[in-house]
Amino acid sequence: MLCITLYEFLRALSNLLKVNKSFVLFLSLIFITKSLMTIGVTVASKIANIINKPNVLANLPTTTIKIIAAYAVKRAIITFFISLIMLSFVREMVKKMTKKIVHIDLNAFFAQCEINKDKSLLGKPIAIGSNGKRGVVSTSSYEARRFGVYSGQSMAEARSLCKNLIVIPGDYHLYSKESYNFFSYLKKRYKLIEQASIDECYIDMTDCIPDDITERDYLLDLQLSLYKYTNLKCSIGLGDNRFLAKMASDYQKPLGLTIIHRENIEEILWPIKISNMFGIGKKTAPKLGKLGIKTIGDLAKTNSSEVKSLLESYFDSAKAHANGYGDDIVDPSPFDPKSVGASRTFLDDTTDYDEVKNMIIYLSKEVSNELKKYHKLSSTCSLTIRNQDFVTHSKQLTLTMPTNDNVVIAQTALIILDRFWKQEPLRLVGVAMLQVFDEKEGYRQMELFSKENIVKPLIDSNETVENLLLEGKLKKASSVKKNKKNNDKNPSYKPFVGLEE
DNA sequence: TCTGGGGTCCTGCGGCGC
DNA sequence: TCTGGCGCCGCAGGACCC
Numbered sequence: 001m002l003c004i005t006l007y008e009f010l011r012a013l014s015n016l017l018k019v020n021k022s023f024v025l026f027l028s029l030i031f032i033t034k035s036l037m038t039i040g041v042t043v044a045s046k047i048a049n050i051i052n053k054p055n056v057l058a059n060l061p062t063t064t065i066k067i068i069a070a071y072a073v074k075r076a077i078i079t080f081f082i083s084l085i086m087l088s089f090v091r092e093m094v095k096k097m098t099k100k101i102v103h104i105d106l107n108a109f110f111a112q113c114e115i116n117k118d119k120s121l122l123g124k125p126i127a128i129g130s131n132g133k134r135g136v137v138s139t140s141s142y143e144a145r146r147f148g149v150y151s152g153q154s155m156a157e158a159r160s161l162c163k164n165l166i167v168i169p170g171d172y173h174l175y176s177k178e179s180y181n182f183f184s185y186l187k188k189r190y191k192l193i194e195q196a197s198i199d200e201c202y203i204d205m206t207d208c209i210p211d212d213i214t215e216r217d218y219l220l221d222l223q224l225s226l227y228k229y230t231n232l233k234c235s236i237g238l239g240d241n242r243f244l245a246k247m248a249s250d251y252q253k254p255l256g257l258t259i260i261h262r263e264n265i266e267e268i269l270w271p272i273k274i275s276n277m278f279g280i281g282k283k284t285a286p287k288l289g290k291l292g293i294k295t296i297g298d299l300a301k302t303n304s305s306e307v308k309s310l311l312e313s314y315f316d317s318a319k320a321h322a323n324g325y326g327d328d329i330v331d332p333s334p335f336d337p338k339s340v341g342a343s344r345t346f347l348d349d350t351t352d353y354d355e356v357k358n359m360i361i362y363l364s365k366e367v368s369n370e371l372k373k374y375h376k377l378s379s380t381c382s383l384t385i386r387n388q389d390f391v392t393h394s395k396q397l398t399l400t401m402p403t404n405d406n407v408v409i410a411q412t413a414l415i416i417l418d419r420f421w422k423q424e425p426l427r428l429v430g431v432a433m434l435q436v437f438d439e440k441e442g443y444r445q446m447e448l449f450s451k452e453n454i455v456k457p458l459i460d461s462n463e464t465v466e467n468l469l470l471e472g473k474l475k476k477a478s479s480v481k482k483n484k485k486n487n488d489k490n491p492s493y494k495p496f497v498g499l500e501e
Numbered sequence: 502t503c504t505g506g507g508g509t510c511c512t513g514c515g516g517c518g519c
Numbered sequence: 520t521c522t523g524g525c526g527c528c529g530c531a532g533g534a535c536c537c
């Protein structure tokens with residue numbers, strides 16, 4: 001550890017003095033050798049004083065002094081070379097301790113899938129997304145990007161920027177299949193691989209790149225074989241940690257290959273605009289700009305209290321990232337969701353209760369299916385509504401028993417709707433189950449309750465909520481609250497904590 | 502031009518129990 | 520019996536990512 005600290009100190013010193021590391025190393029060794037010799041002479045004089053022979057050195061014959069001097073020079077030279085060997089050893093050690101994290105990003109992935117399906121689209125400006133009046137661009141081809149068409153943009157604006165834009169509605173089954181093929185190929189080659197989304201992943205390649213091939217050549221070969229076997233183009237970034245790898249893959253697109261080690265952050269990372277730094281979004285970037293932080297290099301060097309108070313707890317990790325430090329763990333375990341949700345924007349804002357209710361029932365089925373797919377349960381249901389002013393509100397309700405049943409989810413979401421919706425026009429509605437956990441864990445918890453509660457279903461899952469409401473098997477929360485006496489007569493099941501009075 | 506849909510993580514606030 | 524301080528936890532909202 002001491003050796004590593006010394007090495008890091010030398011590196012920092014060379015960065016600070018803006019001189020070559022070898023020069024600093026040379027100066028340091030001269031300084032150390034000279035210090036050791038001075039200490040040696042001082043120690044010799046002290047010993048001479050202790051043994052009451054202060055003139056012992058002066059009384060020595062000239063030949064003896066020459067021999068001692070020659071011996072001292074010999075020792076100094078040996079010390080110099082030993083230090084040199086030790087430092088190169090430390091260097092190697094630090095190099096070995098540094099990980100090689102790779103980030104692979106599929107370029108304009110959805111657009112590539114569409115082009116592979118229909119070759120006539122090759123070279124044309126295309127955008128994936130809904131063509132409706134409220135559609136937005138999900139992905140655009142590089143030809144469309146030249147017209148200023150980007151993800152997140154409204155389709156109306158995209159069409160106005162690029163008159164020949166070909167709009168394609170998304171085929172998410174196709175994209176999932178292509179993504180599966182691409183990452184399956186990589187998973188066969190690498191053990192430590194973490195899929196971060198449908199079109200990107202991190203791989204720990206620390207022990208994968210052979211010594212007799214450069215990192216660049218190895219990754220270039222990988223990039224070509226990925227294209228050969230999957231017909232998909234990707235950008236690859238290699239760094240000492242996840243942050244550097246991610247920034248490296250973003251550096252050049254399409255088909256980019258960038259390597260960022262801590263040693264070269266000043267040339268590659270620091271000139272990048274702060275708005276392009278991973279973790280700094282469109283809200284924070286302008287605020288940082290006003291404080292004089294225009295590039296990642298500015299953030300790396302700042303100690304401004306204003307920047308600290310703006311970024312709060314994120315300041316330390318953001319500054320560490322800007323200086324080339326960060327998390328280098330790649331977790332290969334499969335995706336384990338913490339929440340599952342579904343939401344839809346209405347074609348037109350609505351105040352129609354039935355329209356909102358039907359949408360909630362539809363979304364609850366989607367959420368239920370996803371929970372079942374991952375074998376998950378949850379006790380927390382959340383309803384999100386967005387009004388015509390684009391203001392979003394969400395409310396939660398906690399159930400006494402965890403569930404993944406679509407009817408119970410719909411029932412809960414409708415109760416929240418009844419309690420909080422003031423009948424203002426709605427733009428969007430969303431249903432989500434939060435803090436989800438494994439079914440096995442859920443059943444262990446349920447065993448704490450009576451067996452009757454576990455085996456007796458509340459209602460038949462195949463029935464629709466509308467029918468249940470009509471038949472009186474299911475009641476709106478509002479009616480339950482008004483009819484408290486009836487509710488008290490039948491206290492067999494109280495699914496909602498939030499409704500207990 | 503007028504803003505989708507799926508997530509994660511963090512923060513502030515308020516309720517609650519000790 | 521009342522009150523303040525403290526920590527915990529649930530909730531709502533915001534920012535960020537793809």
